[in-house]
Amino acid sequence: MAANTETMTINMGPQHPSTHGVLQLILELDGEIVVKATPHIGFLHRGIEKLSEHRTYHQIIPLTDRLDYLAPMSNNLGYVLAVEKLLGITDEIPERVQRIRVIMTELTRLKSHLVWLACHALDIGAMTVFLYCFRERECITDIYEKVSGARMTSNYFRVGGLADDLPDGLEGDIRAFAESIPEHIEEYEGLLTGNRIWQKRTIGVGEISAEAAIDIGITGPSLRASGVDWDLRRDNPYSGYEDYDFDVPVRTGCDTFDRYRVRLDEMLQSARIILQALDKLKPGPILADCPKVVLPPKQDVVNNIESLIHHFKIVTEGFKTEPGEIYQGVEAPKGELGFYLIADGSAYPFRMKIRPPSFVNLQGLPQMVEGKLLADVIAVIGTLDIVLGEIDR
Amino acid sequence: MTPEVLTLSETPWLFTGVMLVKIIVAFVATLLIVAYATYAERKIIGRMQSRMGPNMTGPKGLLQPIADGLKLFFKEDIIPSQAHWFAFILAPMMILAPAFISISVIPFGGDLQFTYDGTLYAVPMQITDLNIGVLFIVAMAGLGVYGIVLAGLASNSKYALLGGIRSTAQMISYELAVGLSIVAIFMLSETLSLRGIVAAQQQPLWGLESVSFIPNWYIFCQPLAFVLFVIGSMAEINRTPFDLPEAETELVSGFCTEYSAMKYALFFMAEYANMITVSAIASTLFLGGWGGPFYGWINFLIKVFAFMFFFIWIRATFPRLRYDQLMFLGWKIMLPLALVNIVITGIAILLW
Numbered sequence: 152m153a154a155n156t157e158t159m160t161i162n163m164g165p166q167h168p169s170t171h172g173v174l175q176l177i178l179e180l181d182g183e184i185v186v187k188a189t190p191h192i193g194f195l196h197r198g199i200e201k202l203s204e205h206r207t208y209h210q211i212i213p214l215t216d217r218l219d220y221l222a223p224m225s226n227n228l229g230y231v232l233a234v235e236k237l238l239g240i241t242d243e244i245p246e247r248v249q250r251i252r253v254i255m256t257e258l259t260r261l262k263s264h265l266v267w268l269a270c271h272a273l274d275i276g277a278m279t280v281f282l283y284c285f286r287e288r289e290c291i292t293d294i295y296e297k298v299s300g301a302r303m304t305s306n307y308f309r310v311g312g313l314a315d316d317l318p319d320g321l322e323g324d325i326r327a328f329a330e331s332i333p334e335h336i337e338e339y340e341g342l343l344t345g346n347r348i349w350q351k352r353t354i355g356v357g358e359i360s361a362e363a364a365i366d367i368g369i370t371g372p373s374l375r376a377s378g379v380d381w382d383l384r385r386d387n388p389y390s391g392y393e394d395y396d397f398d399v400p401v402r403t404g405c406d407t408f409d410r411y412r413v414r415l416d417e418m419l420q421s422a423r424i425i426l427q428a429l430d431k432l433k434p435g436p437i438l439a440d441c442p443k444v445v446l447p448p449k450q451d452v453v454n455n456i457e458s459l460i461h462h463f464k465i466v467t468e469g470f471k472t473e474p475g476e477i478y479q480g481v482e483a484p485k486g487e488l489g490f491y492l493i494a495d496g497s498a499y500p501f502r503m504k505i506r507p508p509s510f511v512n513l514q515g516l517p518q519m520v521e522g523k524l525l526a527d528v529i530a531v532i533g534t535l536d537i538v539l540g541e542i543d544r
Numbered sequence: 545m546t547p548e549v550l551t552l553s554e555t556p557w558l559f560t561g562v563m564l565v566k567i568i569v570a571f572v573a574t575l576l577i578v579a580y581a582t583y584a585e586r587k588i589i590g591r592m593q594s595r596m597g598p599n600m601t602g603p604k605g606l607l608q609p610i611a612d613g614l615k616l617f618f619k620e621d622i623i624p625s626q627a628h629w630f631a632f633i634l635a636p637m638m639i640l641a642p643a644f645i646s647i648s649v650i651p652f653g654g655d656l657q658f659t660y661d662g663t664l665y666a667v668p669m670q671i672t673d674l675n676i677g678v679l680f681i682v683a684m685a686g687l688g689v690y691g692i693v694l695a696g697l698a699s700n701s702k703y704a705l706l707g708g709i710r711s712t713a714q715m716i717s718y719e720l721a722v723g724l725s726i727v728a729i730f731m732l733s734e735t736l737s738l739r740g741i742v743a744a745q746q747q748p749l750w751g752l753e754s755v756s757f758i759p760n761w762y763i764f765c766q767p768l769a770f771v772l773f774v775i776g777s778m779a780e781i782n783r784t785p786f787d788l789p790e791a792e793t794e795l796v797s798g799f800c801t802e803y804s805a806m807k808y809a810l811f812f813m814a815e816y817a818n819m820i821t822v823s824a825i826a827s828t829l830f831l832g833g834w835g836g837p838f839y840g841w842i843n844f845l846i847k848v849f850a851f852m853f854f855f856i857w858i859r860a861t862f863p864r865l866r867y868d869q870l871m872f873l874g875w876k877i878m879l880p881l882a883l884v885n886i887v888i889t890g891i892a893i894l895l896w
Contacts, residue, residue, distance in 0.1 A: 161702050168796060183706070183867050276784060276864025282593040348785055348863050525706070526866045529794050 158186050165194045169274045169529050172539030174513075176528065183525045188517045192510075195543040203503040207469025208234050208310060209446065211503070216304035218488075218507065219541040222263040224255045224295075225483040227308040232389055233479035233490035234310045237472050240441050247435035248312050249391040254325060254428045255298070255307065256390075256481075257421040261332065262291040263484035263536075264414050264421075268339060271411070271533035275352050280342050287335050290328050297321050311445035312438035326429050332422035336415055343411075353408035357519040357531035360405060368511045371486025372417060373535060376410040378403035383482035395427045407534040414536075444470045469498030485509050485536050507541040547657050547666035558660060566671050567648075574647050577848075578816040579609040585856050592860040619805035624700065627802065631698035636803065636810035639691025642684040643817035649677040650824045651739050651833055653840030669840060670739060677738040678730055681825055682723050685780060688818065689715045692799050695811070699802040707798025710788045710867060715780055717874035722776035724882035725769040728889040729762055729829050742833035761832040768885045770830045772878055774854075777826065779874065781818040783855050785862040786870060823851035 158179045165173035173194035179187040199218065203211045215226040235241050269284035292302040297318050299307040307314050343349045359369070361377040374381060382399040384392040400416035402409040438445050442461050451458035464470075474496040480489040486508025495501040512535050519535075520528045550559045583598065583605070590597025598605035623629050653669030674680050689712060696708015730736055733744040747760045763770045779786035788794075795801070800811045827833060827847035836843030865873070 279593050279860050351869050526794055
């Protein structure tokens with residue numbers, strides 16, 4: 152007589168230690184094997200897109216910090232580039248601003264990848280890597296604090312420039328940190344890459360083919376680990392990325408292990424870009440010469456009547472743009488982060504649509520875990536590198 | 545003058561008194577080691593992970609285990625409304641008791657001699673010397689599974705259930721490998737008494753007089769059994785990399801998800817008590833028990849602590865295995881190896 156079996160539905164999250172925030176997964180389990188996985192999102196919805204419709208363009212920048220809160224500067228960059236494109240002032244951004252933006256976003260990439268590696272390793276059970284990564288992340292948050300005053304929600308980039316110049320001596324700190332990265336990566340690799348258990352847990356887990364990844368729209372390291380050579384920094388450069396010499400790591404394993412290798416290689420490349428940008432960094436203005444849209448420096452506001460007037464106008468009513476629609480995508484640590492702006496000629500965007508990489512990458516989860524074991528679900532959530540702040544917006 | 549052996553029939557009061565003292569000393573010492581094992585683990589892992597570990601409670605954080613214990617003691621004791629209350633209460637006790645009972649057959653030193661009423665008595669530093677000591681330990685380790693299974697079932701929670709199922713499968717499969725690896729030891733020693741096994745290990749290595757400074761510890765003639773035993777015991781006591789039943793990132797907290805307060809503390813204590821027991825058994829079976837350069841029980845404690853340090857070190861280093869990989873390792877690698885080891889040992893005994 153056949154045994155009477157039925158599946159068990161388990162409610163993983165939103166309160167669960169390793170769903171990276173408030174992701175809820177409804178898992179149908181047959182023993183330990185996942186029959187069906189349904190992600191439920193929306194527990195962290197703050198309505199950032201809707202809020203943006205009632206904010207002036209400058210007031211939206213702090214909201215973007217809170218999208219992918221592990222990589223705030225990348226979000227800032229995507230947004231300010233979109234607004235600059237809308238205003239048509241992309242070519243007027245001073246060189247120093249471009250360099251500092253690249254340095255800070257690459258530091259952000261390192262920061263995001265360090266948190267990813269930390270949590271991914273912890274999810275799979277390697278506790279020590281977690282603390283090593285957070286040790287290095289601490290250096291980046293310190294740099295964040297020195298440039299912007301905040302450790303996480305930086306709010307540092309401005310339309311047409313930066314909030315402030317780099318403080319004295321910080322370039323040396325950044326250089327020392329970037330030079331130490333290869334050494335630290337070696338340390339993590341020593342604990343993980345050759346480790347038999349780590350390999351067993353990651354090789355062949357969460358496979359997704361290049362075709363399936365493109366169909367879903369997966370971008371970033373997850374796409375590059377499936378063998379697709381696509382990186383917006385190289386293929387559709389912005390902020391002067393065409394000036395730097397860097398490789399785009401691509402692997403063809405399609406699995407968790409290769410996504411891990413791709414991200415580690417990317418961290419090395421980020422350190423390379425930072426060092427090159429520091430070499431090319433020259434003194435210069437940190438704001439574009441567009442007084443109608445760029446907030447003047449505080450010193451000018453106090454001493455110069457025209458600056459005072461501009462400051463007053465921009466702060467109280469914002470600046471108006473020409474009606475139009477634009478899209479700007481940047482290569483955020485997690486994939487392509489896009490901002491789609493519709494302007495109706497007022498001081499507020501008519502609509503701002505964000506294309507969050509985590510949201511799109513998460514769509515690959517069900518097909519990556521179905522038929523696998525419960526423990527693989529955790530590994531796959533980790534390898535997709537999702538942040539719920541960005542998914543729910 | 546040969547010392548008399550204390551017996552219950554001839555000197556009942558003295559015998560009972562000495563036994564009580566031995567039990568209390570062994571129990572209190574184990575409890576103390578359990579408490580400070582948590583502290584040591586946090587400090588050692590802290591050092592390995594370049595952080596401080598507890599350092600605020602008392603000098604160098606030394607009062608931390610006591611503070612933790614007090615805190616857990618005064619927490620609200622929650623029994624989920626849908627749980628089976630009797631089994632729910634019974635489970636933590638069933639897991640802790642076997643962990644402590646195993647200590648009773650482990651010899652932690654040589655004979656202690658004392659004169660009472662003009663007669664010289666010898667007292668073995670071991671609570672009781674069962675002639676089936678090794679079997680007793682294996683049996684007690686088997687009993688520990690029931691606690692986890694009961695906890696998993698009685699909690700009426702899916703995570704706890706999964707944890708309970710995982711640990712049942714894990715402990716049963718690894719107990720086979722562990723049990724079979726021990727078989728090779730008592731084939732050599734020709735006794736199941738742990739006291740006898742320690743005595744056998746105090747001969748010179750392989751009976752050779754030329755290397756008499758090396759004791760005949762079974763780790764030298766049974767290295768494979770030793771490795772199997774250590775790996776298997778790690779799996780049996782649910783330590784990393786075999787900590788699947790309580791895999792925090794997968795099953796929240798596994799079988800003890802629903803437990804709180806002192807009942808949770810009992811699980812926690814059982815984990816460390818098991819670690820001590822396993823270290824003590826490994827030292828006794830493979831590293832010559834209390835034999836060594838120092839005074840009896842000091843040697844023994846050094847070996848136990850070395851094992852515990854090793855377990856903690858492993859925890860700081862390795863990720864966790866997956867359920868199917870764990871089963872594969874247990875049934876398809878460790879069990880055949882243990883069987884092969886027995887065959888080889890048998891042939892070796894026949895030939896020499």
